[in-house]
Amino acid sequence: MTAELSEPVGRPRITPRPAPTASPRLPRPGDLTLRERTLTEASALTDIALRTVGALSVIGVVAPSIVLDREFVARERDNLAFYGELAAMGDANLSFPAPESTPVVFSRPAGPVAQAFAKGTVENLDFESPYQARNPALGDYWKRFPHNSIARAQHWRHDDGPRPTLCVIHGFFGSPYLLNGVFFTLPWFFRNGYDVLLYTLPFHGRRAEKFSPFSGAGYFSHGFTGFSESMCQAVHDFRIFVNYLRGTGVEKIGLTGLSLGGYTTGLISTVEPRIDVTIPNVPVVDVKSLLHSWIPAEPMIKLATKLGHLDQDQLNGALSYSSPLTYQPVVPKERRLIITGLGDRLAPPEQAEMLWEHWDRCALHWFPGNHLLHVNQGDYLHHMTDFLGRYLNT
DSSP: OOOOOOOOSSSOOOOOOOOOOOOOOOOGGGGSOOHHOOOOOOOHHHHHHHHHHHHHHHHHHHHHHHOHHHHHHHHHHHHHHHHHHHHHHTOOOHHHHSOOOOOOOEEOOOOOOHHHTTTTEEEEEEEOOOOSSSSSSGGHHHTTOTTTTTEEEEEEETTTTOOOOEEEEEEEEEOOOHHHHHHHTTTHHHTOOEEEEEEOOOSGGGGGGOOSSSTTTTTHTTTHHHHHHHHHHHHHHHHHHHHHHHHOOOOOOOEEEEEEHHHHHHHTTTTTTOOOOOEESSOOOHHHHHHHTTTHHHHHHHHHHTTTOHHHHHHHHHHHHTTGSSSSSSSSSSGGGEEEETSSSSSHHHHHHHHHHTTSSSSEEESSSOOOOOHHHHHHHHHHHHHHHHHHHH
16 A cells, blocks of 8 residues: 655755646556556456445435435525535635634644654644634534534644645545555655644544544535535635644645545645645545446435435535535646546546646546555655655745
8 A cells, every 4th residue: 555665864855857747638448558457447346345335324324314304404405505606606715715713723742653653743733613604504503513623633743843744634434643644655755854734624533523423424414515514614624724834834835635635635725825736636526426426325315315305406506616626726737736546436537537627737647546555656656755845845
C-alpha cells in the first residue's frame, strides 16, 4: 500500500522538475500494457465487493428513515430545494460562506504512538465549531449533534517551524490518524520538511455521535439535506484550521484528500484562495452519476425516494450543491493535480476525468490499481513531492 522511499533530513532539499503541461486524458484499455491491464481488471473485481459493502452501509442508515419516519421525509421535502437554488447560482462564496469568527483552537500532546510514528512533535487540535446550518430552517436540528460540533485535527510540526504545511483529508469510514499516516506515507513528507495537518471530517472519528453505527454514518443518516450541511460544515471548519495555521505563521499550504476527502478537497479548492496546491486523490465529484454504478444503492434509493414522495429534480439539485463541478476553482491551473486509479470502482476514474475536464485539463496522474490498492504508489508520491516543492518552497 505504501512505497519504500529514501528519507531526507532537515528542511526541504527538493529540486523540482519543470512544471508539467496539460496532461492527456486517461488511457483507454487498448493503450495499456498487458501488466497494466491485468492489474486494473484484477483490482476492479476487488473494488466491486468493497463497493457493495459500502452501498449497503449507506442504504442501511438512509432508507429506513425515508420510508418510515414522516418527520424526516417532511424535512427533506421542505428543504431540498434550498440547496438546488444555491447550486443554480454557481457562486461558491454564496454557497459556502467564510467563517464569521475564529474560535480558540486548543492544542494537546498526542499519544506516544503518534509521536513515535511521526518522529516529531504531534498535537491534537480541537475547537468548538461556530458553524450555523447553511439552511436557516435546519438551524435547531443541526444543534442536536454535540460531538460533531467539536472540530478536530492532528498537527505534526517541526520544532523550528512553522513550515509549509500539507493538509490531508481522509475518506469515508477512514478517519483514524495513524491509518492515514501509513496510507499517505506522511512521515516521508514530514521528513522532507513539511508540517502535516490531518483533518477530521464531520461525523467521523470522535465527531461521530453516540450510537453511530460506524464512523461517517452521520453524513448520510440525516438525509440528502444532512449530506449538504455536512459538506458545508466540512468546508467551514477546515477554513478555521487554515486561519489557525496562518495565525501561527504558516505561509504556504498544500491540500490533498482521498475519496470523500478528495471530494472535499475539490470543493475547498473552489472557495479557499489560501490553498497553494490542491491534489484530489481518487476523488468523487458527482454523486448523481456515481449512484448509477453503486449497486444495490441506486435502485434502493430510487425506491425510497418514490415511497417518500421526494422530487427527483430537487434531489439532483441538492446533490449538485456540494459538487466541485458546480463551481470554478480558485487555485490556479498549474497548481492542480488529480490522482486516480484505473481499477477504482468506488470512485471510478470517470469521476476524476470529469474533474480534469472541469479544471481545464490540469495535471493528471493515474495508476493501475483500485480505491485502496494504489499500485505504483511511489510514482505519485514523488509526483506530489515535486508539486509541493515547486509551489510551497518558494
